[in-house]
Amino acid sequence: MSPILNVENLSVAFRGGDAEIAAVRQVSLEVAAGECVAVVGESGCGKTQICLAIMGLLPANARVGGSVRFDGRDLLAAPRAHLNAVRGAKLAMIFQDPQSSLTPHLRIGTQMAEVLVEHRRSGWRDAEAAALAMLRRVRVPDAARRMRQYPHELSGGMRQRVMIGMSLLCEPDVVLADEPTTALDATIQAQVIETLREMRREFRTSIVLVSHDLSVVAGLADRVYVMYAGRVVECASAADLFAHPRHPYTAALMNCVPRISGPVPARLETLPGQPPNPAERIDGCAFAPRCAFATERCAREAPPLRPLEGSTVAACHQPLPR
């Protein structure tokens, strides 16, 4: 099946003073219809920049290379009018902080209905009825009253449900969700993940889930891309990735997460050092300085992504045994 969203060799760089900061380096990823693809990695790995590049929301000082093919067109080369027609309708985004991505001075009902008025040329009355129905579908309790409220009157979890509902109003083909549960408390987080799962079943929407949190990803994604220092270092089905991480970074990331059950270790597993400075040129593998298995070759020669067993593709000279 041909992918609905196809990102090829995407690069994003920023000019910062006299240095150029490479945030995303030749990233390719594809999303099939109805698929949930996760992009995981730590802060600064470039995962959010990928979302912003896809949505055409990068700041003016960003230099973008590669292509983002969606619905038969390269969004990076498309005119603004095309982007405006696609964004919010066929391609929607849910941000981390629903507080600052909702308009504070508009009632929930008004800002939701506006989406349909703008993209579908619906009348306000119809649009508001559709917004109310959507709020009920994303399980916002007391939906009719919420329609008349302002964002500040809603709790964080409720606001994120409103954002999810709003993103689904035009029945988009793809929803980009950037850390959709990070700002929420654990119990609310679990509910919002469940809502996303339901929405996926019901609307057959593809989801690109960007998160630093492997447990969120594990509960939702079909396939996972792991990023480090601007590159994809491993990609696999969620089942393969969690059962058999092949890149040492993926394995380390999983080992570092403290457990809620089982014996309590005397010390937590850690990953020594820290990610490289994005302004620095990296010749070999970017992870080599922190990697327990690095050899002299790793410091010299950047490993390309290559297919391994199962669904796994990894960029490592010595992938971990399966």
Add this chain to the structure above:
Amino acid sequence: MSAPLLQVEGLRVEFDAGRGVGRPKRFVAVEDVSFDLRAGETLGLVGESGSGKSTLARAILKLVPAVRGRVSSDGENLLALRGAALRRRRRDLQIVFQDAPSSLDPRMKVGDTLAEPLEIFEPAVGARERDARIGRMLERVGLSPRMAGSYPHEFSGGQCQRIAIARAMMSGPKLLICDEAVSSLDVSIQGQIVNLLQDLQRETGMAMLFISHNLAVVRQVSRRVLVMYRGRLVEAAPRDALFAAPLHPYTRELIAAAQSPDEAPARIAPGTADDEPAPGAVAPSGCAFRSRCAYAAPVCGERAPRLAPVAVEHLVSCHLAAPK
């Protein structure tokens, strides 16, 4: 068992929540909180955002005023102290905040930041010894003594947190309060900082009050755990008892929601009413949790449950979980 290092009794903290009709509205952030903290122990404090965890920590240090209650150490009520006496006491009680980069003064070199506690608490220390101690402390938290001449913006988030920990450790505290100290760090860095805190504790014998919304991290470091919900303690128990057999329905919900990546994802009933308190919501009468509690009985609406012992060191505030 050793005498408590810190005794918190009936603490209540209120904030002005803007003016309503008639008289000013008060928002109760911490209500009737009591617990002991023993020398050298780590006490975890968990709860959702807005549950009052940070306010409780700040009230203990007298960074926000408590309207009622006592915080005592060695028989002395810390909340009654002022001026020089309070400052002397703060030498023993230090805090590390969540957002390390913004808790450091951007215009001060790291060395000057670490010198400040010495200037305040040990003014007799000369420049040479001061610099030597700063160098040793930087090394101890995993940084290079050469970094004393750098400014905070030259460091990553994890390194800034190491600096903040070094600053707190300079005065040799008996209690270190860690207020979401690892929450904004990436997992690979988070473990480094947790291990550092545990090492420092083993070396110095200090106690820790470890506040976090991350249950797995709290489980790693704590001997006992307190659970807070909307300003009140709802459960207090030794670590293993709490995670193996949580008694309060809220604690159970929290633990169920904290899944690990390779464990089966927790299936939360999708029909669960999203009943987290909206900002500024008025606390209902009776048990504050009852509106989202699957077991709520009529008694829960009539009166608020009180924290009561059910086993050794295990207390719960629930009409249904506690013996009558």
